[in-house]
Amino acid sequence: MNTLEALQQYTRVVADTGQVDEIRQLHPEEATTNPSLLLKVFQSDSGRQLLDKVYEALKAKNNASPSVSAIAQMGLVWVATEILLCITGRVSIEVEARLSFDTQAMIQAAKRLVQSCKDLGIDTRRILIKIASTWEGIQAARELERLGIACNATLIFHEQQALACAQAGVTLISPFVGRIYDWYVARGLWKEGEVDPGVQSVQRIFTLLKSQGYKTEIMGASFRNIDEILALVGCDRLTIAPKFLKQLAESTEPAECQLKAPALAKEKLPPVTEAGFRWALNQDPMATEKLSDGIRLFAQDSVKLAQLIQAYLDQK
Numbered sequence: 465m466n467t468l469e470a471l472q473q474y475t476r477v478v479a480d481t482g483q484v485d486e487i488r489q490l491h492p493e494e495a496t497t498n499p500s501l502l503l504k505v506f507q508s509d510s511g512r513q514l515l516d517k518v519y520e521a522l523k524a525k526n527n528a529s530p531s532v533s534a535i536a537q538m539g540l541v542w543v544a545t546e547i548l549l550c551i552t553g554r555v556s557i558e559v560e561a562r563l564s565f566d567t568q569a570m571i572q573a574a575k576r577l578v579q580s581c582k583d584l585g586i587d588t589r590r591i592l593i594k595i596a597s598t599w600e601g602i603q604a605a606r607e608l609e610r611l612g613i614a615c616n617a618t619l620i621f622h623e624q625q626a627l628a629c630a631q632a633g634v635t636l637i638s639p640f641v642g643r644i645y646d647w648y649v650a651r652g653l654w655k656e657g658e659v660d661p662g663v664q665s666v667q668r669i670f671t672l673l674k675s676q677g678y679k680t681e682i683m684g685a686s687f688r689n690i691d692e693i694l695a696l697v698g699c700d701r702l703t704i705a706p707k708f709l710k711q712l713a714e715s716t717e718p719a720e721c722q723l724k725a726p727a728l729a730k731e732k733l734p735p736v737t738e739a740g741f742r743w744a745l746n747q748d749p750m751a752t753e754k755l756s757d758g759i760r761l762f763a764q765d766s767v768k769l770a771q772l773i774q775a776y777l778d779q780k
C-alpha cells in the first residue's frame with residue numbers, strides 16, 4: 465500500500481487544482497479551486513480553447529458579444545463542469561474575493577453561480593460555494609446554507625472563524641496550514657524541528673469543533689510539505705496539490721491516524737458574536753494579516769483574469 469492509499473483509510477483526499485488533465489491522471493473523489501488556481505487554468509495551453517468555448521456558448525445564448533464578467537463567471541462554471549465529469553464527489557468554486565465584506569453581494573453572487581451551474585445541467589448538490597471567512601462571509605454562508613446551498617468557508621486562520629462557521633451551519637471549512645507556516649517562517653518565528661504552527665492550528669480547530677459536536681466538516685488546505693499532510697491524517701478531508709498527491713502515491717512511508725475526535729464537552733460554547741469575532745482576530749496578527757492578504761491575493765488574481773479576458777475580447 466502506498467502512502468496515499470494508507471492516508472485514505474482515515475481521510476478523504478481532495479485535489480487542490482482546477483487543471484482537468486491533472487484530475488484525470490490523479491482520480492481524486494473531489495476537487496477544490498480558488499481564483500489563483502482558476503487564473504492558472506486560463507493561462508495554460510488549453511486556456512484559449514476554453515475561452516473560445518465559453519465565448520461561443522454565451523454569444524449563442526444571448527445573441528450578443530458577452531461581457532468580461534459574464535465570461536469569467538461562465539468560465540468558472542465551465543471548469544467546474546469539466547472537473548465534475550472526472551470525479552464522483554463535489555467541487556468547490558469561489559465567490560469573487562472583492563465582495564468579501566458585503567454579505568448581500570456574496571449571497572447574490574453565490575446564487576448567480578448556482579444558477580449558472582443549473583443552466584449547464586450540473587447537479588448543484590455536487591457544488592460547494594467557497595466564501596472567505598470574514599464576519600460578513602460567514603453571515604452570507606449562514607443564509608446560503610439556510611437556502612440549501614452548501615458552502616466551503618475558506619481562509620480560516622483562527623478558531624473563532626471555525627467556531628462561528630460551525631455555529632452558522634456551514635457544511636465545510638478550510639483551515640489553511642501552509643500560509644500560517646509561511647507567516648511564522650517569514651518572521652523567523654519557526655525553526656527546523658519545531659512543531660508546525662499551521663498543523664497546530666488545524667489540530668486546535670479539530671478538537672474544538674469535534675468536542676462541541678458540530679457536523680461541519682474540516683478540510684485542511686494549503687500545504688507546503690508532506691510532513692504537514694501526514695501530521696493531519698484523520699482530519700475529515702485534506703485538499704492536496706497534485707505535486708504532493710504524486711509524491712504520496714510514490715512513497716511507501718506509513719500514514720497513521722493523528723487526529724482522533726475527543727469526548728463531547730459537557731457544555732455548549734456560547735454563540736460567537738460579531739464583537740467577539742473581530743476582537744479575537746484583532747488580537748492575532750497572523751490571522752488578521754493572513755485573512756487580509758488571502759483576500760487581496762485572490763482579488764488580484766481575479767483582476768488578472770478579467771484583464772486576460774479583456775485582451776481576448778480586444779482581439780475578436
Ligand code: E4P
Pocket residue numbers: 480496497498618638640642643685686687703
Ligand atoms: C484550497 O482550498 C486553498 O485555496 C488552497 O489550498 C490554498 O493553497 P495555497 O496556500 O498553496 O495557495
